[in-house]
Amino acid sequence: MSAPPVFEDIGFGYRPRAAYACDPAKSRGRFYPEPESPTRTPYQRDRDRIIHSTAFRRLKHKTQVFIAHEGDHYRTRLTHSIEVAQIARALARALRCDEDLAEAIALVHDFGHTPFGHTGEDALDDKMKPWGGFDHNAQSLRVVTRLERRYAEFDGLNLSWETLEGLVKHNGPLETRGGEGIDGPVPKAILDYSALHDMELSRHASLEAQCAAIADDIAYNAHDIDDGLRSGLLTLEMMREVALPGRILEKVDERYPRLDPVRAGHELMRRQITVMVEDVINSAQEKLLAAKPASPDDVRDAGYTMVTFSQTMALDEKTLKSFLYANLYRHPEVVEVRKAADRVVRELFDAYFADPREMPEGWREGLDRADERIRARDVADFLAGMTDTYAIKEHERIFGSGLFDRFAVLR
Known part of the structure; x- marks a missing residue:
């Protein structure tokens, strides 16, 4: 395949690809060889396959912080993934990397998440302990290499090596x-x-x-604040006591002294994203200047992560995360809902494992005769692919509990 055109440096927008960027013309290819597209690079094809997959659509009804039934305006895994992709593209552009590859990895990074976020993952991991446990990153790989069945010639999406590498190792070596x-x-x-x-x-x-990877951190740090403010579990007054958002709100107050709280919250979110993105760009450029990588393999062999926050921002980000854990993720109202979510996942697993006939056609065939490991892993695959809403409906179908009826919608 001939190399795609390299854009001229016009001072704003596209710039020439750096030597350390992944070149789609030099991709290591796909597990199942395919003819190259005459109109799209391998990474563009990966992005398109990801967007058109069933797993991508399911992210619409998988929770980010709040369970999907709690309101239409909270982030889901789908909106979060789109926001991460936007930030990842911005970083890749500034660092002269391949934007399409960064976007593809961002869009696919949450494919393996269970319903009900980390609560569901923890519950499923506990149920799967006798058979190797459950890990959402490994599940993402299973989805794109085995469980998606859209193509006549292979299972999975047959993504390029570089996209799979990013999916598996975006948080570092394993x-x-x-x-x-x-x-x-x-x-x-x-x-x-x-x-x-x-x-x-x-x-x-x-x-x-x-x-x-770092776009993921930037996105959820800002957007979980936004959802927390919307729910009423967080307030601007609380945010003023935290170092990074406090400094930002101080500047917002100086410029817009009579700004209403809703707009002030949006100003906080967008300014925080900008500050964090610019910090990462400056920090990464310093590391790149010092290391002088001349190829993607030089980046892989550097022995450390190059795209990071500065030391000051890393401390601010750690402080912000601690605040969000204490005041949002572990808020008593959120914890109560998550207790119900934990019960749904555990009881569904037990029900399907005991009687695979409870699962739909295409999943249950032969499982009553399969050994425990195969049965457990197939049940985990089925459960992990569920949306919040489907998991709740399935639990009500089997147990008739209406577990979530007692929780008021947070608005």
Whole structure:
């Protein structure tokens, strides 16, 4: 495939791709070889396949912080993924990387999340402990390499190696060079796939993947504040006591002394994103200038993450996360809803595992005769793919509990 056109540096917008950026013309290819597209680069095709997948549509009804039934205006995994992709593209553009690859990784990074966010993941991981546990990152890989069934010639989406690398390692290497897991055992799904299509688990991922990873942090830090303010669980007065949002609100107050709280909250969100993005760009440019990587492999072999916050911003971000955990994610009202969500996932798993006939056609065939490991993993695949709303309906169908009826919608 011939290289795509390189854009001229016009001072604003597109700039020439850097030597350390992933070049789509030099992609390592796909697990199942396919003819190249005459109109799209491999990474553009990956992005398009991701957007048209069933897993992408399901993100619409998967929770970000608030359960999907709690209101139409809160973030879901879908809106969050789109917001992450926008920030990832902005970072990739500024750092002269491949924007399409950064966007593709951002759009696919949450495919493996269960219904009810991390509550659902923790519950499913606990139920799957006898059979290797559950990890949303490994599940994302299962979705795009096995569970999506859209193509006549292969299972999965057959994404390019670079997109899969970014999906698996966007938060950093998974193994030491000696093959030991860095944060505990590497999930079996990742090891099994890497044995067939080497993901180089001991190396860092591309700069594009690093852009997607930190874009995730930037997006949810800002947008969880926005949702928290909308719900009434957070207030602007509370935010003024936190270092980073407090400084931003002080400037907003100086310029717009009579601004209404709703607009002030939106000013906080957009300014915080801008401040964090600009900090990452400056920090990454300093690291790139010092390291002088001449290829994507130089980035992978650097031994550290190049796309990071500055030390000052990293401290501010850590403080903000601690505040959000204490005042939003662990707020008593959120905790009560999550207790119900935890029960839904656990009881559904037990019901499907005990009697696979409770699952729909296409999932239950042969599971009554399969060994426990296969049955458990298929049940986990089915459960992980559920939306919040479908999981609630299935629980009501089987148990008739109406667990969520007692919770008022947060508005």
